[in-house]
Amino acid sequence: xxxxxxxxxxxxxxxxxxxxAAGINDNPLLxxxxxxxxxxxxxxxxxxxxxxxxxxxVGAGSRMLAALKPGQEVDVLGPQGRPFDLVPGTQGGVSxxxxxxxxxxxxxxxxxxxxxxxxxxxPVLFYGGRTAADLVLREYFERLGLETHYTTEDAxxxxxxxxxxxxxxxxxxxxxxxxxxxxxxxxxxxxxxHDLSVKHRVPCEVSLEARMGCSLxxxxxxxxxxxxxxxxxxxSGFGTR
Amino acid sequence: MxxxxxxxxxxxxxxxxxxxxxxxxxxxxxxxxxxxGNPPPRIWETSSGMxxxxxWQNIGAVDFVTAKLPALRKYRTNIVVNIVGFELDDYLEVxxxxxxxxxxxxxxxxxxxxxxxKGGFHFNKDPRDAHTVTAKTKKxxxxxxxxxxLSPNVTDISEFARACEEAGADALxxxxxxxxxxxxxxxxxxxxxxxxxxxxxxxxxxxxxxxVWQACRAVKIPVIGVGGIxxxxxxxxxxxxxxxAVQVGTANFYNPAASQQIALGLADYCxxxxxxxxxxITGSLRT
Ligand SMILES: Cc1cc2nc3c(=O)[nH]c(=O)nc-3n(C[C@H](O)[C@H](O)[C@H](O)COP(=O)(O)OP(=O)(O)OC[C@H]3O[C@@H](n4cnc5c(N)ncnc54)[C@H](O)[C@@H]3O)c2cc1C
Ligand SMILES: Cc1cc2nc3c(=O)[nH]c(=O)nc-3n(C[C@H](O)[C@H](O)[C@H](O)COP(=O)(O)O)c2cc1C
Numbered sequence: 307x308x309x310x311x312x313x314x315x316x317x318x319x320x321x322x323x324x325x326x327a328a329g330i331n332d333n334p335l336l337x338x339x340x341x342x343x344x345x346x347x348x349x350x351x352x353x354x355x356x357x358x359x360x361x362x363x364v365g366a367g368s369r370m371l372a373a374l375k376p377g378q379e380v381d382v383l384g385p386q387g388r389p390f391d392l393v394p395g396t397q398g399g400v401s402x403x404x405x406x407x408x409x410x411x412x413x414x415x416x417x418x419x420x421x422x423x424x425x426x427x428x429p430v431l432f433y434g435g436r437t438a439a440d441l442v443l444r445e446y447f448e449r450l451g452l453e454t455h456y457t458t459e460d461a462x463x464x465x466x467x468x469x470x471x472x473x474x475x476x477x478x479x480x481x482x483x484x485x486x487x488x489x490x491x492x493x494x495x496x497x498x499x500h501d502l503s504v505k506h507r508v509p510c511e512v513s514l515e516a517r518m519g520c521s522l523x524x525x526x527x528x529x530x531x532x533x534x535x536x537x538x539x540x541x542s543g544f545g546t547r
Numbered sequence: 548m549x550x551x552x553x554x555x556x557x558x559x560x561x562x563x564x565x566x567x568x569x570x571x572x573x574x575x576x577x578x579x580x581x582x583x584g585n586p587p588p589r590i591w592e593t594s595s596g597m598x599x600x601x602x603w604q605n606i607g608a609v610d611f612v613t614a615k616l617p618a619l620r621k622y623r624t625n626i627v628v629n630i631v632g633f634e635l636d637d638y639l640e641v642x643x644x645x646x647x648x649x650x651x652x653x654x655x656x657x658x659x660x661x662x663x664x665k666g667g668f669h670f671n672k673d674p675r676d677a678h679t680v681t682a683k684t685k686k687x688x689x690x691x692x693x694x695x696x697l698s699p700n701v702t703d704i705s706e707f708a709r710a711c712e713e714a715g716a717d718a719l720x721x722x723x724x725x726x727x728x729x730x731x732x733x734x735x736x737x738x739x740x741x742x743x744x745x746x747x748x749x750x751x752x753x754x755x756x757x758x759v760w761q762a763c764r765a766v767k768i769p770v771i772g773v774g775g776i777x778x779x780x781x782x783x784x785x786x787x788x789x790x791x792a793v794q795v796g797t798a799n800f801y802n803p804a805a806s807q808q809i810a811l812g813l814a815d816y817c818x819x820x821x822x823x824x825x826x827x828i829t830g831s832l833r834t
Binding site for chain 2: 333526
């Protein structure tokens with residue numbers, strides 16, 4: 307998607323809100339959130355000029371997006387949401403990062419992987435799905451030269467089982483100072499990644515996903531219950547983490 | 548202006564539109580103490596609309612006045628505070644507190660929210676209760692105009708409009724959301740945790756318009772049209788039906804600058820039709 311302004315602004319972990327229908331008041335009425343997978347750059351100078359999104363067709367809105375032809379326009383709001391904390395500097399600096407992805411959660415992690423590499427941090431990818439076909443866009447991460455751990459529930463690719471098994475082994479085997487876990491995917495997966503991080507005493511960031519109305523903190527629709535027993539908006543960039 | 552609960556505390560939209568271009572901002576319903584709201588899922592999209600059961604989540608009046616109002620006051624627009632409560636005393640407490648806060652143009656008494664158990668509900672079952680809460684709030688609301696926001700979930704809205712006018716309301720906002728429901732047929736479970744929710748958006752516009760028209764015929768105080776307004780033409784319909792102003796709600800969620808576009812569109816319409824004062828349109832319906 308050609309969108310230089312957003313391409314320039316976007317930070318790892320952020321998303322855009324797309325109006326899927328042609329007319330602003332057409333159905334589906336509400337915009338749909340999609341993570342910014344990658345930033346497209348001009349060949350020579352490398353200036354940001356566009357957004358690369360990963361769209362899984364699940365309903366009316368995503369189907370409309372998937373049916374778009376080159377040259378058609380989409381109304382984009384964003385970038386939205388609180389970016390990942392990436393942080394040489396804080397907490398003694400990250401020397402290794404575990405990127406834990408399930409399904410389309412992978413879309414939130416590629417910009418992050420690139421940024422970490424730029425900062426001299428070595429990310430390791432843990433990527434799980436039901437079958438090999440779910441593990442899309444692996445080649446992007448492989449091209450960055452990351453260590454990768456794949457898991458599928460039907461053993462069609464990588465290790466059989468859940469992505470948290472190799473993550474657990476990895477965290478167990480390392481000196482854990484300077485390790486940070488970043489997770490995006492189904493709730494159960496993020497919960498497991500979080501629990502492992504607690505167990506191994508490494509910081510963990512999760513990118514929560516909820517049915518979203520506006521992404522502006524206005525409708526209060528995407529709230530998630532957190533430990534302080536308050537509701538905070540998923541990824542909207544406010545409230546306590 | 549923008550409708551309560553659809554524009555946060557206003558400042559959240561400042562980078563997306565010119566807040567000075569609209570007549571006012573009605574902020575999210577505020578109670579004296581913060582309220583956590585309902586467990587999710589809280590929203591569900593329907594044809595040309597949405598259901599919500601937020602449950603009055605808000606930061607409380609003190610935080611609003613110290614953390615939000617100062618930034619909001621910098622804009623040259625009118626700030627109206629929507630107030631909510633579970634009991635009569637809750638309304639009085641928050642009204643009394645806000646009445647003394649500089650920078651507020653009016654209070655909007657929300658006696659019509661469908662998403663809180665018992666909350667406000669008796670006030671929209673019986674016009675006499677609506678009269679009581681309006682009269683008592685008006686008494687503590689010495690400095691500020693008091694608007695009352697009516698529920699569409701009644702048989703005859705004119706009765707409620709008249710009761711509130713009699714009780715001293717300075718204006719009426721018509722309407723709040725309609726109680727609705729949606730079901731996930733695979734799980735046979737309601738789409739909203741709260742089971743029912745308030746329907747808003749373009750889907751409710753014909754009903755809102757009818758109720759505004761009825762309310763306008765029942766009272767002399769200004770009626771503010773709310774419900775499904777997303778375009779200039781929608782706004783004009785409400786004005787022609789008798790509304791003195793309009794509020795834009797759900798449209799803000801997917802078109803954050805909708806209210807500004809409508810304000811500009813209205814000015815445009817007046818210019819095009821050589822109308823000197825927008826009030827000339829108000830109630831000009833020919834039947
Ligand atoms: C911050 C954020 C980032 C996202 N990033 C991506 C991404 O990069 N790529 C991608 O393919 N998807 C992403 N999603 C999910 C995507 O937004 C939804 O799949 C999309 O909104 C569905 O819209 P629809 O009109 O196609 O389906 P709908 O008709 O709205 O729904 C169809 C089905 O999808 C489910 N669904 C709706 N919204 C969500 C949601 N937010 N999360 C999970 N399930 C949902 C519904 O419950 C329903 O079963 C993201 C969601 C969030 C909140
Ligand atoms: C998510 C959401 C939250 C709302 N919160 C409030 C509120 O706090 N107080 C109130 O009086 N009305 C509230 N409303 C009702 C709106 O202000 C408005 O009356 C209603 O949505 C109809 O207008 P619309 O169709 O333009 O949205 C809320 C509506 C929505 C959709």
